[in-house]
Amino acid sequence: MKKERMSRTIAIANQKGGVGKSTTTINLAACLAERNKKVLVIDSDPQGNTTSGFGVDKNEIEETIYDVLISDVDIKDCIVENVVKNVDLLPSNVDLSAAEIELIGVKEKEFILEQKTRELRTVYDYILIDCPPSLSLLTVNAMTTADSVLVPIQCEYYALEGLSQLIHTVNLVRERLNERLDIEGIVFTMYDSRTNLSQQVVENVKQHLGDDIYTTIIPRSIRLAEAPSYGQPITIYDAKSSGAEAYRKLADAVEG
Ligand SMILES: Nc1ncnc2c1ncn2[C@@H]1O[C@H](COP(=O)(O)OP(=O)(O)O)[C@@H](O)[C@H]1O
Numbered sequence: 713m714k715k716e717r718m719s720r721t722i723a724i725a726n727q728k729g730g731v732g733k734s735t736t737t738i739n740l741a742a743c744l745a746e747r748n749k750k751v752l753v754i755d756s757d758p759q760g761n762t763t764s765g766f767g768v769d770k771n772e773i774e775e776t777i778y779d780v781l782i783s784d785v786d787i788k789d790c791i792v793e794n795v796v797k798n799v800d801l802l803p804s805n806v807d808l809s810a811a812e813i814e815l816i817g818v819k820e821k822e823f824i825l826e827q828k829t830r831e832l833r834t835v836y837d838y839i840l841i842d843c844p845p846s847l848s849l850l851t852v853n854a855m856t857t858a859d860s861v862l863v864p865i866q867c868e869y870y871a872l873e874g875l876s877q878l879i880h881t882v883n884l885v886r887e888r889l890n891e892r893l894d895i896e897g898i899v900f901t902m903y904d905s906r907t908n909l910s911q912q913v914v915e916n917v918k919q920h921l922g923d924d925i926y927t928t929i930i931p932r933s934i935r936l937a938e939a940p941s942y943g944q945p946i947t948i949y950d951a952k953s954s955g956a957e958a959y960r961k962l963a964d965a966v967e968g
């Protein structure tokens with residue numbers, strides 16, 4: 713008999729833009745895939761940066777997460793298989809920005825993604841959901857689907873701003889919609905070891921959150937910033953770079 717898999721589902725969330733959510737989603741997926749884990753990446757941001765970061769032309773795709781959320785299409789027909797070995801992608805593009813409005817008044821609209829992905833839980837080891845830069849219905853859908861939330865934090869002066877609000881949202885979703893939901897860990901992104909500021913941000917956040925969640929540091933790296941324009945994760949674009957190594961350590965932490 714075939715062994716049943718149960719996916720672990722992780723939402724990558726922070727309502728701030730530009731903190732490294734998409735970069736983390738793409739490269740964590742690629743590092744898990746390197747270990748022969750079967751990964752589904754769900755791009756839930758209308759910007760579609762994760763979609764194009766995997767080399768998929770977001771303007772050419774016919775069916776996206778938008779169609780999954782607002783119509784009866786079969787989710788399997790919307791998934792792009794093997795964007796890299798062992799990684800499948802539910803893509804996104806600007807169409808998704810209309811979903812929130814179109815779902816007004818729809819019953820159980822906080823659980824649509826959870827319901828649509830249920831049949832995939834035996835297919836993948838991991839499902840990673842890249843969230844938009846807001847605490848919107850799309851982010852709530854990601855949080856009702858997920859077992860945990862991974863929070864990228866950019867090492868800059870305003871890093872702590874908004875963090876309490878994010879944690880409050882996670883707590884609300886846990887109390888009212890999804891009792892499984894936990895904070896998975898913190899990924900400090902764009903860390904610059906030459907500045908005191910980066911070190912201070914890491915210390916502050918650790919004090920703020922306590923020690924029971926793991927923290928991983930991703931250095932600022934040109935190679936990480938370049939890779940998406942080649943449509944490649946760092947494991948392919950520059951497999952031996954410090955960025956690739958850092959994301960492998962994050963995969964270690966995730967796999968625990
Ligand atoms: N560790 C890093 N080093 C250098 N540039 C990075 C790093 N992580 C992300 N970036 C760059 O920062 C920008 C924002 O990252 P992105 O992952 O798109 O953030 P978000 O999805 O949170 O908006 C992108 O241009 C990305 O290439």
Ligand SMILES: [Mg+2]
Binds near residue numbers: 733734757759762
């Ligand atoms: Mg993004």
